[in-house]
Amino acid sequence: MLLEESLDRLGLSHPVTSAWIAQLSEPHRHYHTLDHVTHMLAHLPDAEASREMIAAIWLHDIIYDPHAANNEEASAEQALRDLSATDIDAPLVAALIMGTKRHEAGSGAQNLLNDLDLGIFGASRAAYARYSDQIRREYGFVPDDIYRPNRALVLERFDKMRIFHTPGFTKHEADAHANLQWEIGMLRDGSLR
Template sequence: MNLKEKYAELLANIGFDEKAIEKNWFDLEKAYSKKSRYYHNLTHINDMIECFEMYFDKLQFPNEVLYSIFYHDYIYVSSKKDNELKSAEFAVKILPKSSNINQKLVFDMICATQLHQHNEVEDINWLIDFDLKILARGWSEYQIYFEQIRKEYRIYPDFLYKPGRAKALKHFLEYDSIFQTDVFRKLYEKKARTNIEREVLFLT
C-alpha cells in the first residue's frame, strides 16, 4: 500500500468522505513537496510510517498516531518556532465534526514533536521516537540528514546556523535519554548519541 492509499484508508476510517480525502491529500502532498523541504518531506513521513507499522501492536491509539504522523510537519517554515503548534491546529481544524478521533490527543501528539520530551501518554512517546529514529542511522545516512537540514536553514549564514544547531544538538545530549520508549533506548540510544556528538564536532 502506497502513501496515498494509506492516507485515504485512514481518513475514511476516521470519518472523512471521499471528496474531502482527495482534497486533503492534494493539500498534504503539496505542503510536503515544497522545494524548501529537503528533509521534512514525504520521505520522512514514509520512514515514520514504516516505524508505525513495525510497532503497531504497541499502540493504544493507532489512528491518532498515524494521523499525527501525516500532519506533524504539515506547516514547516525554518525561520518560525511555532510550526508544530500551527500544524496541530490545522490537523484538528480539518477533522469532520462526526470524526471518531480523539482531537485533544492529536493536538498533544503533534505539539510533542517540538521538544521531544517524555510524556505520560505512551503513544506520544512512540510518536516522538518514530520522529527521531533518523538520529540512529548509519553515519553516511546521518550525514545526508544533517546536510538536508542545513539546506532547509540556508537563509542563515554559517556563523549563525552552526552555533544554533550545535546548541539544539547538545540539548539532546543533556537528556537522560534521547528516546522515550524502552525499546528504542535499547536499540538506538548509543548510536544516536555517537552521531550527535560527531555532528557537534563537525560544527565546531
C-alpha cells in the same frame, strides 16, 4: 505501513490528503517531507497504528517554515481543522503534535511519536549525515557563522537527554548520541557547513 495504506486507514477526503501531500512537497523542504512521513510510518508498530497516531505522523510537520518558531502550534491547529468532521480524536492528535516541540518523555503514544520523529538520530552515520545536510539546506538562508553555533546548541540539548523511550528504539540510544556528537564536533571545528 505504506503511505497509501495509511491514508486508506484515515479515510479522509481526497482534497484534504492531496493538500497534505502538496504541503509536504513544498520546495523549501529537504528533510521535513513525504520521505520523513514514509520513514516514520514504516517503523510504526502495527499494534500502535491507531488512526490518531497515523494522523499525528502525517500532520506533525504539516506546517514547516524554518523562519518560524510556531510550526508545531500551526500544525496542531491545522490538525484540529482537518480532522474536525471525522471520528478521529483531533484534540489528541493536536496534543501529540505539540509534544514534538520539545520531544520530552510523556505518554506511551507521545514517546512513540517522538521516537519515530527522532529515529534518524540513531540511524547509520551515512543516513545521519544525509539528514544533517538536508537540515542545513532547509536553513540555507542562515549564514554559516550563525548556523553552526546555534545548530550545535540544539544538538547539545538532545545529547544531554535520553532520546528514545520505546522498546523498538532504545537499542539505538548509543548510536544516536554518537551521531549527535559527530555533528556537534563537525559544527564546532567548522568542517561542517
